[in-house]
Amino acid sequence: MRYFQPEYECISSEEMRTLQLERLRALVSYAYERIPFYHDSFDTAGFDPLSLSSLDDIERIPFTLKQDMRDAYPFGMFAVPRKDVVRIHASSGTTGTATVVGYTQHDLDVWADCFARCLVEDGATSESVVQIAYGYGLFTGGLGAHYGAERLGATALPMSSGNTKRQIQLMQDFQSDILACTPSYALNIADAAIASGLNPARDFPLSGAILGGEPSSNGVRREIEEKLGINVVDVYGLSEIMGPGVACECTRHTGLHVADDHFLIEIIDPVTLKHVAPGEWGELVVTTLTKECSPLVRYRTRDITRIITGEPCPCGRTNTRIDRMRGRSDDMLIIRGVNVFPSQIEQVITGFPDVASHYQIVLTTKGVLDEISLRVEPIETFDFDEVRKIEDLQRDIAAELKSELQIKVNVHVVEPRSIERYEGKAQRVLDLREKGE
Ligand code: DLL
Numbered sequence: 001m002r003y004f005q006p007e008y009e010c011i012s013s014e015e016m017r018t019l020q021l022e023r024l025r026a027l028v029s030y031a032y033e034r035i036p037f038y039h040d041s042f043d044t045a046g047f048d049p050l051s052l053s054s055l056d057d058i059e060r061i062p063f064t065l066k067q068d069m070r071d072a073y074p075f076g077m078f079a080v081p082r083k084d085v086v087r088i089h090a091s092s093g094t095t096g097t098a099t100v101v102g103y104t105q106h107d108l109d110v111w112a113d114c115f116a117r118c119l120v121e122d123g124a125t126s127e128s129v130v131q132i133a134y135g136y137g138l139f140t141g142g143l144g145a146h147y148g149a150e151r152l153g154a155t156a157l158p159m160s161s162g163n164t165k166r167q168i169q170l171m172q173d174f175q176s177d178i179l180a181c182t183p184s185y186a187l188n189i190a191d192a193a194i195a196s197g198l199n200p201a202r203d204f205p206l207s208g209a210i211l212g213g214e215p216s217s218n219g220v221r222r223e224i225e226e227k228l229g230i231n232v233v234d235v236y237g238l239s240e241i242m243g244p245g246v247a248c249e250c251t252r253h254t255g256l257h258v259a260d261d262h263f264l265i266e267i268i269d270p271v272t273l274k275h276v277a278p279g280e281w282g283e284l285v286v287t288t289l290t291k292e293c294s295p296l297v298r299y300r301t302r303d304i305t306r307i308i309t310g311e312p313c314p315c316g317r318t319n320t321r322i323d324r325m326r327g328r329s330d331d332m333l334i335i336r337g338v339n340v341f342p343s344q345i346e347q348v349i350t351g352f353p354d355v356a357s358h359y360q361i362v363l364t365t366k367g368v369l370d371e372i373s374l375r376v377e378p379i380e381t382f383d384f385d386e387v388r389k390i391e392d393l394q395r396d397i398a399a400e401l402k403s404e405l406q407i408k409v410n411v412h413v414v415e416p417r418s419i420e421r422y423e424g425k426a427q428r429v430l431d432l433r434e435k436g437e
Helices: 013-034 036-045 055-060 066-071 105-121 140-152 164-173 183-195 218-228 342-349 387-405
Strands: 087-090 100-103 129-132 155-158 178-181 208-212 231-238 243-249 256-258 263-268 282-288 299-305 333-335 338-340 355-366 369-378 410-413 429-431
Touching (some): 013 055, 013 263, 036 066, 087 140, 100 105, 105 140, 105 243, 129 164, 140 155, 140 178, 140 243, 178 183, 183 208, 183 218, 208 218, 208 243, 218 231, 218 342, 218 355, 231 256, 231 299, 333 369, 338 342, 342 369, 342 387, 369 387, 387 410
Parallel strands (some): 129 155, 129 178, 208 231, 355 429
Antiparallel strands (some): 087 100, 263 282, 333 338, 355 369
16 A cells, blocks of 8 residues: 555544644644734634643634635735745635635645645556646646645646647647546546547546546546546645645545644534534534644635545545535525535436536526526437437436436436536536525
């Protein structure tokens, strides 16, 4: 078995909890002393950083919200002088003020270590060529994967996203064995290769892919694995915390291994804000245990997951494992009282062999009620001119959605290749609902 840092990945849970408590105590005092936001928020909640005596005490500490980071725009949450900041990343800010995160050299080293661990979890070695097709820039995907690949001693191929023909060409010319990008872009690359007459499972030198940045169902993951003939692992991260590498699956697919030595995770009920029982679904809350520039205490990610309980992973890593993200609480659709995530709809679609995994969910208002429509494409070999077959397919998908998810969906099978393809994160939901106010 290969590990990158077994001294952290494979220690007993008691040893890890001791390390986490030591780091948490240091972190809360550090944040309190250096960041006015934490000074105020701890004082308001009556939380004394020196009073922390066990990990369970964490429930006494107030949460940090995305809005708190926005309010501190741009550098109000930095805990170090500007001369110690060696890089800045920021969210796109399309839905409000951007959130800005700074990194010291130590922060970048930790991030590179974490992503190098993920690459090893995907089977990479120092001999690997890692084709990085995440976007480079303020988005954390490209640079996060890049420095992780270099840290491992592998060869980083900094393609960034887009220019799919060139991705396919260079992958073959340079013998890339690991692909790093979003799941939707991996599917896009596979389909483009197939459309150009290649058989990627045979013609691509890939042995693995490390895909993340957006939710994807097990069905889509299987499709990517089959088309590319590889094992795919899921990598999780978020720009507020540290881009890709907070948690990652190994090839055994038993859940995502969390980098416990750097991140303390909790799962809360988003309504009561209390911890859920182990194994129950809830919102992921993350505390950065070792960050110097932009430490975050109890950051509410809005991502929905659960802790995997039961047998340890046969890979030998002992870290906490979390399930693949079901979606974000703010992406959850409420259709006539039924809660549903786009990834659950995707999972149903991928059960139909005649349907390609490209789809769009359209939300509209009819009277006072929300309506949901689904546009799906048939596979290329489907006879699109046979109206009867299309009607049957539409009816069957609608029936399956009704029985699996208890939602009534208007299904439209549209022409092959008519739904937009993505080079980064897919935008699956088009919300045309009239706003109530
Ligand atoms: O997407 C960081 C990243 C880049 C992670 C590349 C993995 C690979 P943001 O743009 O800040 O950062 O978006 C973070 O994306 O809160 C989740 O909602 C979602 N997300 C990220 N990874 C996964 C995943 C990057 N593996 C937001 N599964 C997060 C599901 C994911 N959702």
